[in-house]
Amino acid sequence: MKARVHVMLKNGVLDPQGEAVHHALDAMGFEGVNGVRQGKVIELDLADGTTEADVNAMCEKLLANTVIESYTVELY
Amino acid sequence: MRAAVVVFPGSNCDRDLAVAFENAGAQVEMVWHKDTELPGGIDIVGIPGGFSYGDYLRCGAIAAQSPIVKSVKAHAERGGYVMGICNGFQVLTETGLLPGALLRNAGLKYICKTVGLKVETSNSDFTMGYNAGDIINIPIAHHDGNYFADPDTIARLQGEDRVAFTYTDNPNGAQADIAGILSENRRVLGMMPHPERAADAGHGGTDGVALFRALAGALTAA
Secondary structure, three states: OEEEEEEEEOOOOOOHHHHHHHHHHHHOOOOOOOOOOOEEEEEEEOOOOOOHHHHHHHHHHHHOOOOOEEEEEEEO | OEEEEEEOOOEOOHHHHHHHHHHOOOEEEEEEOOOOOOOOOOOEEEEOOEOHHHHOOOOOOOHHHOHHHHHHHHHHHOOOEEEEEOHHHHHHHHHOOOOOEEEOOOOOOOEEEEEEEEEOOOOOOOOOOOOOOOEEEEEEEEOOOEEEOOHHHHHHHHHOOOEEEEEOOOOOOOHHHEEEEEOOOOOEEEEOOOHHHOOEHHHOEOOOHHHHHHHHHHHHHO
16 A cells, blocks of 8 residues: 655745745746645555554654644555 | 753754853763763753754654654753754754744745844843843854744744744744744743854854853853
8 A cells, every 4th residue: 555645835834935936937938827835745655554544643743744734645 | 061962964063062062161962863861960952953864854853753852852841951053943843842843944045144133031041141132143054944833822932931032134034033932941942043153252253152151050050
């Protein structure tokens, strides 16, 4: 089993990297980009029997800093 | 005063911090990140600046889970003193010993320069060598020093007189210009600027000396 964890800065937390990417897209002439947020994706290769609750615990304790970041877990 | 300075792979201000403690009269022991216990009789633990574990995942995130930091947490929970500078401040927020988090600088650039700091409170053993309102000059050197906390936390820090230092000219977008904060019991300090780099005439400034002297005074008497 594998899990894909998406970690994003929470709404309301300034994302200067996303802003810089947005600015660059505008400068390149791409129109219609209303906003850019940059996050990260972490892929976990898990032993059988590992539960979604285990992955959530990993997110809470290490993979995301819930003061500033939110996360979603996708098992596949 | 007996001080321990934690060394992580990637720490680079550990020896500077040890020298600043020693010059204030402290006996200093260096402790390695894989150590599980602090040496006995330690009054204060210094968590130095640098790039612990290469800043992987988030600055300070991996260090916060290291064996020695569990012992540092226990030391703080017993009422022991802890001081985290720069990456050390990031480690302290990641452990939860201090609230908030340090985000990427608003201007996205790594900033290395001497900045003005306003001493917001002299009510701590770290800051009692200054007067509240003093302006001191201390170097910063960071890419992720933009202090963030939710509005309630900022209000609580301000209401409880736990903001130790603010920037006179905010370089990184930090909320409420915050450069350093104290724990609830005022014995844990986290700050982005480097007082250990302004602790000898050869550094070009000595405004950090009063912090180390005040600590040595408080912890030697105790």
